Amino acid sequence: MAGNVGTYGEVILDVRDLRMYFPITRGFLRRHVGDVKAVDGVSFAVRQRETLGLVGESGCGKTTTGRCLVRALEPTGGQILYRRADGSCVDLATLDRRELRPVWREIRMIFQDPYLSLNPRWTLRDIVGEPLKVNGIARGRALEDRVAELLRLVGLRPEYMRRYPHAFSGGERQRVGIARALATNPRIIVADEAVSALDVSVRAQIINLLEDLRDRFDLTYIFISHDLSVVQHICNRVAVMYLGKVVELADTRRLFLAPQMPYTEALLSAVPRPDPDLRAKRRRIVLQGDVPDPADAPSGCPFHTRCPYVQEVCRREVPPLREVAPGHFAACHFAGQLGLRGIELEGVA
């Protein structure tokens, strides 16, 4: 649980009531019969140099949120306020392609699959140099110098520039993806499951690399992951998502030690932990059933169908995301009253 709050800068990204709906159409006339509400009213703010984790299970909308932030998708509603280096503020949600250009190079993305995200017919020079070329930053000799510098930065040898991705292992490919993301000197990096596909021994290298780069270039990360142990290690704050909504948002340490939303409690208790002695001690909360269909979300609290503490009010009313302690937000009617259990600290009785 690294970092301390005093070192962060100003709010660099302020997401307000972000919504991304995918229409469901039916029949020959493609009649609009409903929406998959992949992201449904998400709000959070990120400070400079901070790492915010977005966690949740598949279908919770964490990747869609990330894709909206880099504007790979055009949000249905809401605002994404981004403060540029010169202090001016733009709303990424409504910019058109031409206006996005200068901003795009400042917010970059790293993808999960290092095998699918690199074009196999391009050399590393093409892959890492492309953003430089597209954004008119460098060409020819200067471009090669910059690519060499970037490769060195991520721990690859500059001579590899002429090789193709197939010659590299998963970890090395992920380094290439990181070099490409860094090419335009971004300020924010959205890392979507950036270490999930990697082997344990290589994963640690990449996590260390991401942390080093953050410190060196004052980067801000939005770290999307389903792996709570990695999130705990790298993130300063964490937002837990469920069915398109942020259901809890807090400082990493607080969220893991004292969750206020039953879903977070269940999620934490379900993580298998590498210590056989915890087996007897722990109380695992096994949730019943599956995540509901986001095209047909339940009424009231989205989690009420699986919540072990469900009450009548949960079925009727949507709990707002409210501040239950300074900086700790939870969307639960009974936040603060349930006495939920977080994780025990290791090495502490």
Added chain:
Amino acid sequence: MGELLLEVKDLRTYFYTGEGVVRSVDGATFDVHRGRTLCVVGESGCGKSVTALSILQLVQRPGRIVGGEVLLHRGEGSQEVVDLAKLKPHGREIRRIRGKEIAMIFQEPMSSLSPVHTIGSQIVEAIRLHFEVSREEARARAIEVLRRVNIPRAERALDAYTFELSGGMRQRAMIAMALSCRPRLLIADEPTTALDVTTQAQILELMQELQRDLGMAMMFITHDLGVVAEIADEVAVMYLGMVVERGGVREIFHSPKHPYTQALLKSVPRLGEVRAGRLHAIRGSVPNPYNRPGGCPFHDRCDSFMPGRCDRIVPPPVELEGGRVVRCLLYGGGEEPDQSAVGKEDGRRWQGM
């Protein structure tokens, strides 16, 4: 410890490809005991899946078992022992064992479930293949196993197709199919890797419960050390085709002996760990299978590398106290390659070198 069910001794499975020989499994030795869970853990390419496929003689060409034994103890009073590695891959004998005595489940349920048949017809087929029962009886048994794996409305699920089920439900259906013939050993190859944590918790819970009730042994293949700590009784750690360390789950996690096991355990971020800072990473990456290092397969990434020894000598298994077996020269075994210095399981290995 329970009676011995399966003994894998120095198993070697090679793939003869156009580009060269890939030694996917190259010295895997472990035992599975009745009613116990053995976790085989390792990173991608360490040969853990090929080991499982070799046990059931399911290795596809150009792969072939080139050495070692896979001894299945028939049990139930008989002293009969079959060496599965010697059976013909398409022969009658192994087909009688597959599915009935040893069942297997996979990471991706769709790789073992048919998309064009209902769940019920697939389970009924499996039951009728191994038992002489009527269609109705088999159907009743199918409903029973589906109930057993907590599939709601089992009668309806019987007539469902796989695409109508969620990921967790498919995994349950596959487990139901594997259990339908009451196997004595279930081999599970990363059965929860593709699932979300809360679904994974459900499936792990279910598998442990079934194991307790049915007294079956499990060989559970995974790369997730958290899952290992959760369910294993014994652990076998594999690296580049070789079982480098094995022992009880507590011993492996609390006093790992092999430098690879030690490094692996240090490189995972732990939930609830107070210490912040950099993770301990293992340098380099798993070598290309065509370009394996000589000697100890881990020597080029090892912090305890001893030049002139680790890169020359393939470490023999060394037995430590408490049934631990480790293949690392730090624990001896690297003397003159004569029979006396060699661990008992590995006698033949040296003659071939």
